[in-house]
Amino acid sequence: MENLPELLVANWNNYPRINARLWEFRTENQAVKLLDSLSRCIPRGLGRSYGDCSLEKNIISTPDFKRFIALDQKQEILECEAGISLDQILRTIIPRGLFLPVTPGTRHVTLGGAIASDVHGKNHHLHGAFGRHVLSLLLLTPGGEVIDCSREKNAEIFYAVCGGMGLLGLILSARIRLMPIQSTYISQLTIPAENLDHLMDLFETHEQSTYSVAWLDLLSRGRNFGHGLFMLGEHCLSGEITSKDLRRREKFGINIPFFMPGWIMNEHGLRAFNNLYHLRGKSGPGRSFPDLDDFFYPLDKVHNWNRFYGRKGFLQYQFVLPKEHSRLGLEKIQAHIQASGILPFLAVLKLLGPQAGPLSFPLQGYTLALDFPIKPGLSAMLSALDRLVHNLGGRIYLAKDARMSKLDFRRGYPEISRFLELKNKLDPKNKMASLQSKRLGLCAKPY
Ligand SMILES: Cc1cc2nc3c(=O)[nH]c(=O)nc-3n(C[C@H](O)[C@H](O)[C@H](O)COP(=O)(O)OP(=O)(O)OC[C@H]3O[C@@H](n4cnc5c(N)ncnc54)[C@H](O)[C@@H]3O)c2cc1C
Numbered sequence: 001m002e003n004l005p006e007l008l009v010a011n012w013n014n015y016p017r018i019n020a021r022l023w024e025f026r027t028e029n030q031a032v033k034l035l036d037s038l039s040r041c042i043p044r045g046l047g048r049s050y051g052d053c054s055l056e057k058n059i060i061s062t063p064d065f066k067r068f069i070a071l072d073q074k075q076e077i078l079e080c081e082a083g084i085s086l087d088q089i090l091r092t093i094i095p096r097g098l099f100l101p102v103t104p105g106t107r108h109v110t111l112g113g114a115i116a117s118d119v120h121g122k123n124h125h126l127h128g129a130f131g132r133h134v135l136s137l138l139l140l141t142p143g144g145e146v147i148d149c150s151r152e153k154n155a156e157i158f159y160a161v162c163g164g165m166g167l168l169g170l171i172l173s174a175r176i177r178l179m180p181i182q183s184t185y186i187s188q189l190t191i192p193a194e195n196l197d198h199l200m201d202l203f204e205t206h207e208q209s210t211y212s213v214a215w216l217d218l219l220s221r222g223r224n225f226g227h228g229l230f231m232l233g234e235h236c237l238s239g240e241i242t243s244k245d246l247r248r249r250e251k252f253g254i255n256i257p258f259f260m261p262g263w264i265m266n267e268h269g270l271r272a273f274n275n276l277y278h279l280r281g282k283s284g285p286g287r288s289f290p291d292l293d294d295f296f297y298p299l300d301k302v303h304n305w306n307r308f309y310g311r312k313g314f315l316q317y318q319f320v321l322p323k324e325h326s327r328l329g330l331e332k333i334q335a336h337i338q339a340s341g342i343l344p345f346l347a348v349l350k351l352l353g354p355q356a357g358p359l360s361f362p363l364q365g366y367t368l369a370l371d372f373p374i375k376p377g378l379s380a381m382l383s384a385l386d387r388l389v390h391n392l393g394g395r396i397y398l399a400k401d402a403r404m405s406k407l408d409f410r411r412g413y414p415e416i417s418r419f420l421e422l423k424n425k426l427d428p429k430n431k432m433a434s435l436q437s438k439r440l441g442l443c444a445k446p447y
Pocket residue numbers: 011012042043044045046047048049050053054062082083103104105106108109110111112113114116117118119120121164165166167169170171172299399
């Protein structure tokens with residue numbers, strides 16, 4: 001095997017950073033040989049996870065394995081190699097009147113990464129996570145076997161691979177179901193929410209709306225806690241919008257050219273940002289017609305926005321609480337964050353539906369994602385949040401984790417033994433391992 005130099009590698013939040021070898025491949029044969037030659041490795045797509053789930057000394061880098069295999073426009077089924085990005089897929093399917101039935105908040109993730117994290121979008125409460133729309137996939141196991149998995153064939157493996165964080169093998173390709181769209185616009189209703197109760201009432205009243213998401217001002221206190229903006233969306237039908245409705249905005253793209261100094265993220269900066277956001281809701285409920293990029297991928301317009309957080313990087317803390325504990329739980333968590341004085345830059349709330357595979361993150365309830373710049377005291381504060389989340393029956397998203405303890409992980413994911421039984425069968429030597437899986441004890445045998 002060639003002698004590859006090590007590179008400094010980090011995922012989207014720039015923490016942790018490690019020296020690793022990135023092994024690339026272009027064909028299935030090369031993938032088989034590569035996997036055979038490595039004793040320990042983890043697949044990595046576009047590194048858009050936050051944390052260490054795709055970090056290890058030897059990384060199997062998939063983005064060069066990116067061919068379209070088949071598109072059946074009539075049946076709305078697409079088959080691709082797993083290193084293809086959702087961006088490449090969308091560029092091909094949108095002009096044909098098709099869209100992804102589930103999409104995360106960025107186009108820059110690979111198909112394999114979307115399946116391995118079983119990513120969710122703003123419609124999880126109705127349409128589930130990405131895996132629900134995967135018809136079948138080919139898995140290259142650590143033993144070198146290629147297994148065809150679906151709900152009908154090797155179903156147990158199929159469910160475990162969706163959300164399995166690359167720990168059962170390398171996803172080579174997948175067939176996914178697409179959805180038809182009649183336009184590239186969304187009919188969006190934005191409703192200002194006075195406080196958390198109001199916000200949650202809005203989610204529940206509009207539970208039948210396809211897309212819903214809320215921005216929440218976690219700096220607000222007392223009766224105002226949880227004021228924010230609630231946003232609903234439906235795909236526009238053809239002819240539903242007139243040219244008057246379409247106040248076409250210039251497409252913009254901003255690049256953050258270098259790491260910003262850490263002081264940018266102080267409390268004054270956070271307040272200014274939150275006030276700016278809140279101004280949007282001052283005029284009461286409003287209808288607008290953003291295009292697909294503006295509605296689903298607003299952050300993609302600010303290239304390298306992760307550099308805002310400076311060289312030290314940041315942590316995204318995303319948890320879900322069961323519905324019955326969500327109101328009280330969110331209040332407790334907010335009180336804890338405010339008392340600590342370590343404030344998140346952004347807080348995004350979504351409603352989730354039922355769980356799918358054993359390691360899949362969503363469960364019926366509310367999920368909150370919080371971005372924290374890395375600073376002294378953050379780790380202790382988040383450890384206390386972990387306890388609150390787990391005491392309330394919640395869990396933390398593996399794709400956003402760089403620090404959870406083994407104990408908290410086991411409490412949050414009670415179906416772990418089902419997953420480990422499969423890992424024992426498919427990967428008894430723990431060939432597939434990441435820094436995260438070792439920290440969480442996600443392995444066939446103890447290290
Ligand atoms: C701006 C932004 C917005 C986001 N919004 C959302 C959101 O709304 N909802 C959501 O759920 N997530 C969201 N995410 C997280 C992101 O969707 C997931 O982390 C996704 O898994 C990243 O895909 P990737 O290709 O970059 O994979 P990586 O980050 O490289 O890897 C993620 C995991 O997938 C595994 N993996 C990758 N490829 C393969 C393969 N071929 N076979 C087996 N395993 C593989 C890796 O081992 C790792 O465990 C967001 C991220 C960003 C940066």
